[in-house]
Amino acid sequence: MGRTSWLPVAATSPFSLANIPFGIISSATSPLRRPATVIGTHVLDLKVFAERNGFAGLEAIQPHLHVFSSTSLNAFAQLGRPIHSKVRTYLQNVLSEDTAHPTVLRDNAALRNASILPLNTITTHLPMEIGDYTDFFAGIHHASTVGSLFRGPANALQPNYKHLPVAYHSRASSVVVSGTPVRRPWGQILLDPTANPKIPTFAPCRRLDIELELGAFIATPNPLGQPVPVAEAEAAIFGYVLMNDWSARDLQTWEYVPLGPFNAKNFATTISPWVVLPDALEPFAAKGVENDVEVLPYLRGENKQYDIRLKVDLTPAGEGAVPTTVSETSARNLLWSFPQMVAHHTIAGCNMRAGDLLGSGTISGEGERERGSLLEQNGGGKRSIQLVRGAERKFLVDGDTVTITGVCGTEEEGLVGFGECTGQILEAIEKPW
Amino acid sequence: MGRTSWLPVAATSPFSLANIPFGIISSATSPLRRPATVIGTHVLDLKVFAERNGFAGLEAIQPHLHVFSSTSLNAFAQLGRPIHSKVRTYLQNVLSEDTAHPTVLRDNAALRNASILPLNTITTHLPMEIGDYTDFFAGIHHASTVGSLFRGPANALQPNYKHLPVAYHSRASSVVVSGTPVRRPWGQILLDPTANPKIPTFAPCRRLDIELELGAFIATPNPLGQPVPVAEAEAAIFGYVLMNDWSARDLQTWEYVPLGPFNAKNFATTISPWVVLPDALEPFAAKGVENDVEVLPYLRGENKQYDIRLKVDLTPAGEGAVPTTVSETSARNLLWSFPQMVAHHTIAGCNMRAGDLLGSGTISGEGERERGSLLEQNGGGKRSIQLVRGAERKFLVDGDTVTITGVCGTEEEGLVGFGECTGQILEAIEKPW
Numbered sequence: 045m046g047r048t049s050w051l052p053v054a055a056t057s058p059f060s061l062a063n064i065p066f067g068i069i070s071s072a073t074s075p076l077r078r079p080a081t082v083i084g085t086h087v088l089d090l091k092v093f094a095e096r097n098g099f100a101g102l103e104a105i106q107p108h109l110h111v112f113s114s115t116s117l118n119a120f121a122q123l124g125r126p127i128h129s130k131v132r133t134y135l136q137n138v139l140s141e142d143t144a145h146p147t148v149l150r151d152n153a154a155l156r157n158a159s160i161l162p163l164n165t166i167t168t169h170l171p172m173e174i175g176d177y178t179d180f181f182a183g184i185h186h187a188s189t190v191g192s193l194f195r196g197p198a199n200a201l202q203p204n205y206k207h208l209p210v211a212y213h214s215r216a217s218s219v220v221v222s223g224t225p226v227r228r229p230w231g232q233i234l235l236d237p238t239a240n241p242k243i244p245t246f247a248p249c250r251r252l253d254i255e256l257e258l259g260a261f262i263a264t265p266n267p268l269g270q271p272v273p274v275a276e277a278e279a280a281i282f283g284y285v286l287m288n289d290w291s292a293r294d295l296q297t298w299e300y301v302p303l304g305p306f307n308a309k310n311f312a313t314t315i316s317p318w319v320v321l322p323d324a325l326e327p328f329a330a331k332g333v334e335n336d337v338e339v340l341p342y343l344r345g346e347n348k349q350y351d352i353r354l355k356v357d358l359t360p361a362g363e364g365a366v367p368t369t370v371s372e373t374s375a376r377n378l379l380w381s382f383p384q385m386v387a388h389h390t391i392a393g394c395n396m397r398a399g400d401l402l403g404s405g406t407i408s409g410e411g412e413r414e415r416g417s418l419l420e421q422n423g424g425g426k427r428s429i430q431l432v433r434g435a436e437r438k439f440l441v442d443g444d445t446v447t448i449t450g451v452c453g454t455e456e457e458g459l460v461g462f463g464e465c466t467g468q469i470l471e472a473i474e475k476p477w
Numbered sequence: 478m479g480r481t482s483w484l485p486v487a488a489t490s491p492f493s494l495a496n497i498p499f500g501i502i503s504s505a506t507s508p509l510r511r512p513a514t515v516i517g518t519h520v521l522d523l524k525v526f527a528e529r530n531g532f533a534g535l536e537a538i539q540p541h542l543h544v545f546s547s548t549s550l551n552a553f554a555q556l557g558r559p560i561h562s563k564v565r566t567y568l569q570n571v572l573s574e575d576t577a578h579p580t581v582l583r584d585n586a587a588l589r590n591a592s593i594l595p596l597n598t599i600t601t602h603l604p605m606e607i608g609d610y611t612d613f614f615a616g617i618h619h620a621s622t623v624g625s626l627f628r629g630p631a632n633a634l635q636p637n638y639k640h641l642p643v644a645y646h647s648r649a650s651s652v653v654v655s656g657t658p659v660r661r662p663w664g665q666i667l668l669d670p671t672a673n674p675k676i677p678t679f680a681p682c683r684r685l686d687i688e689l690e691l692g693a694f695i696a697t698p699n700p701l702g703q704p705v706p707v708a709e710a711e712a713a714i715f716g717y718v719l720m721n722d723w724s725a726r727d728l729q730t731w732e733y734v735p736l737g738p739f740n741a742k743n744f745a746t747t748i749s750p751w752v753v754l755p756d757a758l759e760p761f762a763a764k765g766v767e768n769d770v771e772v773l774p775y776l777r778g779e780n781k782q783y784d785i786r787l788k789v790d791l792t793p794a795g796e797g798a799v800p801t802t803v804s805e806t807s808a809r810n811l812l813w814s815f816p817q818m819v820a821h822h823t824i825a826g827c828n829m830r831a832g833d834l835l836g837s838g839t840i841s842g843e844g845e846r847e848r849g850s851l852l853e854q855n856g857g858g859k860r861s862i863q864l865v866r867g868a869e870r871k872f873l874v875d876g877d878t879v880t881i882t883g884v885c886g887t888e889e890e891g892l893v894g895f896g897e898c899t900g901q902i903l904e905a906i907e908k909p910w
Contacts, residue, residue: 176609176649181736191735202734203675208665212736213646213743217609217828218701227702229825232641232773242636246773249825268651268745269660271909295825301635302624303614303645304737307825310646312701340665340679342910391909392662392682392728392740395650476704476824477775 046458047140050150051160053084058451058461060084061140062327064132065283065318065462066117069166077115077169082318082463083139085163092159093149101145102134116173117319121263121282122398128263128282129323168223168317171285172261172399174216177313178389179257179289179403181210184333184379186406186416193424206337209380209388211405214289215310219401222316222465228252228442228472229311231295244298248472251293251425252440255406256356256416256448258375259287259315260382261399268395274345277383280396283319286354286448286465287403290314293419293439313403316448316465324460325350328452332378342391343384349376352450352462354407356416360435361443361468368431371416373409375450442471479891480573483583484593486517491884491894493517494573495760497565498716498751498895499550502599510548510602515751515896516572518596525592526582534578535567549606550752554696554715555831561696561715562756601656601750604718605694605832607649610746611822612690612722612836614643617766617812619839619849626857639770642813642821644838647722648743652834655749655898661685661875661905662744664728677731681905684726684858685873688839689789689849689881691808692720692748693815694832701828707778710816713829716752719787719881719898720836723747726852726872748834749881749898757893758783761885765811775824776817782809785883785895787840789849793868794876794901801864804849806842808883875904 049061059065059082069080069087078091092098094112099105104127111119120128138149149155181187184201187210191200204210220226229252232244263282266272272280289309296308332347352375357367380388385402408415415421418439421429428436440446445468451461482494492498492515502513502520511524525531527545532538537560544552553561571582582588614620617634620643624633637643653659662685665677696715699705705713722742729741765780785808790800813821818835841848848854851872854862861869873879878901884894 194735203667204665204677204731204734207677208732210732210736211739213648213739215609215646215827216649217830217833218826220701227826230704231825232637234636244637244640244773246775268653269906271663271906273910292825298637299641299643300735300737301637302627302733302737303643304733304735306644306646307821307827310822311826340677342679388740389743392664392725393651393660393744394648394740397650400650473702473704477706 047136049083049139050141051083051086051139055455056459057084058459058463060458060460061136062453062458063320063324063460064135065320065324066120067171067318068116068169070169071161071166079112079114079117079120081135082163087161087163087166089159089161096155096158098148098155098159099134101148102130104130116399117171118173118399121172121261124264125279128321132321132323168221170219170221171317171319174219174401175397175399177214177216177219177401178211179214179405180380180385181405182378182380182385183405183407183416185377185410186408186420189408189415189420206335206379207339209385211385211389212304214313214403216401218310219313219315222314222467224314224467225470226290226312226314226467227470229292229295229307230472230476231292231307232298233294234298249292249294250439252469253291253293253418254356254446255289255291256354256371257287257289257406258352258404259285260402261319262396263398265397266390266395269393271390271393272386274343274383274387277386278322280386281322281382283321284325285319286316286450286462288314288446288448288465288467289403314465314467316462318463320460320462325452328352328460330376332376332381335379342387345381345383347379348381349378350452351376352452354448354450357447358431358437359445359447360431366432367447370421370429371413373407373414373416375407377407377409378404440469442469444469480569482516482572483574484516484519484572488888489892490517491892491896493891493893494569495886495891496753496757496893497568498753498757499553500604500751501549501602503602504594504599512545512547512550512553514568515596520594520596520599522592522594529588529591531581531588531592532567534581535563537563549832550604551606551832554605554694557697558712561754565754565756601654603652603654604750604752607652607834608830608832610647610649610652610834611644612647612838613813613818614838615811615813615818616838616840616849618810618843619841619853622841622848622853639768639812640772642818644818644822645737647746647836649834651743652746652748655747655900657747657900658903659723659745659747659900660903662725662728662740663905663909664725664740665731666727667731682725682727683872685902686724686726686851687789687879688722688724689787689804690720690722690839691785691837692718693835694718694752695829696831698830699823699828702826704823704826705819707776707816707820710819711755713819714755714815716754717758718752719749719883719895721747721879721881721898721900722836747898747900749895751896753893753895758885761785761893763809765809765814768812775820778814778816780812781814782811783885784809785885787881787883790880791864791870792878792880793864799865800880803854803862804846806840806847806849808840810840810842811837873902875902877902
């Protein structure tokens with residue numbers, strides 16, 4: 045049995061006392077963006093908490109209290125993992141029934157009233173100012189299935205795939221927080237790939253897809269020209285979020301040669317609002333997919349992943365519509381660990397900054413219903429996916445809502461999860477011109 | 478004959494009164510980063526100038542004077558083109574011999590002493606805080622030559638090339654200002670492409686290359702989901718810089734399938750320090766390369782370029798070494814205008830922010846010595862390039878300095894140029910592990 049909080053926490057809440065993730069909130073009474081943590085159905089406003097001496101019992105944070113007045117978590121992230129651990133442990137203590145600091149909050153009605161807000165009264169925002177966003181391709185079952193669709197089973201994986209964590213730079217400006225609607229993009233589509241010459245059509249995307257991913261935020265910068273060794277890379281990670289890297293497959297097919305995906309990916313990427321610390325996920329560490337080639341020394345290290353139970357629900361528009369779970373899998377299904385990704389990203393000298401975002405790439409299991417994109421489920425647009433109540437989908441239609449959740453642990457010990465990473469598809473704008 | 482300044486401006490200076498570019502400087506006496514303009518061999522510190530009432534004669538800037546206390550040009554850029562034009566025109570007036578505001582600066586020794594500094598006593602910094610950096614591929618002669626090397630002349634250009642401005646997201650964190658040394662990157666290299674299985678080697682890059690580009694900074698943001706029409710895109714551009722997009726060709730060949738270049742490009746991109754406004758380049762507008770396919774309506778518009786005389790000099794290490802001009806061409810050699818690039822970049826809904834950087838892609842002319850990368854000049858690593866005094870190069874060796882310059886106009890009317898975009902190659906670090 046895990047520790048219990050003096051705040052009510054349902055057994056099914058992903059925000060048990062074992063979690064203590066960090067986010068950025070605002071509220072009707074105070075529109076200023078500020079850091080917070082969440083427990084059960086309440087948030088603790090860390091700006092108010094810090095200003096009113098809530099951290100009095102934690103010596104280590106005293107020189108850094110200003111980070112809780114920031115409008116993003118970047119300053120907090122830059123303090124480094126040892127401080128994050130201390131802050132999380134202290135907050136767990138303050139919020140637990142048997143707290144060693146009862147007068148700080150539990151028995152302090154004035155501070156409770158000022159700093160604790162119901163979760164359903166606040167707005168969450170992007171937790172970090174994202175400098176650069178890099179998307180990896182470490183989901184080997186996804187890479188195999190999609191590669192097989194494009195190039196046949198014999199060439200499903202490119203020769204480099206098992207030697208380096210393949211990645212591309214993606215777009216930071218269009219990363220949005222869960223709940224932000226996603227506008228169906230317009231773009232160039234090649235309707236007849238066999239035509240000669242190939243003439244694209246201009247139309248709203250017809251193959252709008254999802255990508256189920258795990259995202260990691262960087263805490264500790266490295267200087268330009270100085271690679272981060274794989275053994276030190278784990279300490280550079282601030283925490284994790286769920287991610288839906290929305291993808292326009294028809295735009296992608298036409299545009300991506302020879303330099304990679306561009307408009308097919310840069311119209312929106314949704315992340316969950318609460319950054320879950322590595323400390324909270326540590327009990328759920330698990331071995332990832334084994335690499336059967338010998339990798340170069342700078343990438344050697346265990347493929348440590350987290351056994352996060354991931355779920356993708358699709359809900360059509362309309363009153364009374366019910367969700368269909370279209371995918372369920374584990375975040376273990378990755379060939380490369382995030383520390384390996386950081387080591388590779390910096391090996392040529394690239395500098396990382398606090399707030400940089402790394403995506404895992406689409407996470408798919410091996411089974412039919414474990415696939416993290418619709419493209420994989422529908423066999424490249426050939427088959428329909430059955431939804432409850434008789435509806436079916438190949439790709440997303442306007443009004444569809446896609447919700448990703450991810451959770452670790454048991455109700456007995458207290459769940460550690462991310463909350464929702466959700467977005468609804470809005471119809472394309474009127475023809476732009 | 479152009480207007481002359483009461484400050485000395487050599488006829489050969491790229492910073493004539495006809496230019497008035499903007500940058501960020503610091504100095505030994507004041508290490509604070511602050512905006513400045515440059516004329517001849519002097520800079521005008523715009524923070525001091527603004528604080529001491531130098532802009533008294535310009536009504537339009539009065540509500541915005543705080544932008545000159547910023548450590549980047551982002552806030553100034555966001556004011557929009559009409560304000561930039563007024564500020565530039567006002568500064569031209571204040572700095573000209575026949576100024577209508579003689580008491581502001583020309584005849585004001587105190588302000589002159591406080592705000593005018595010799596160019597050789599200041600340090601230039603990145604002019605903008607770069608949100609996202611996108612690199613296009615609009616240099617058609619480069620794309621043809623490189624495509625031909627990789628895929629043969631029949632497939633030199635991909636079918637999409639003339640229908641859309643091909644681009645990829647690149648790395649913002651490693652964009653550095655001219656003068657910053659560039660460390661030779663380590664990376665994975667496939668020494669024998671015919672071997673089976675393909676096993677990469679870990680080594681310092683052996684095919685270190687340059688890419689001669691023009692960069693554009695965005696001034697005016699667009700909201701997510703709202704494309705910028707091509708006719709409005711020119712107004713969204715703040716100004717231009719020269720760019721050297723250093724490239725590790727051997728890393729690139731192995732890593733770039735299927736998602737595009739990554740570590741081969743993210744170790745450094747050098748830009749010139751002074752942002753030249755579109756107003757200053759307008760007299761040198763010229764037609765770019767004609768597109769022989771009919772493009773979609775959202776991309777229609779003239780292919781307006783600037784006839785900037787670009788030059789790439791390579792200087793080996795060592796005392797008394799002399800530069801060899803390895804390339805001379807014009808910035809006209811692009812298939813797509815920057816407004817077309819912006820229109821395409823935003824057509825699926827991607828939002829641009831002030832300070833976003835767009836690279837043109839490598840600019841090459843059609844002639845042998847007009848090629849903007851060494852890869853093109855050496856025929857894919859086959860031929861050596863002759864340097865003066867008997868040296869030769871295929872790719873860059875440690876100690877080499879590459880300097881790009883770009884200039885428009887005549888000495889009679891006053892040159893409009895960018896100054897230098899330069900960087901020296903440092904040897905790779907000791908084997909990282």
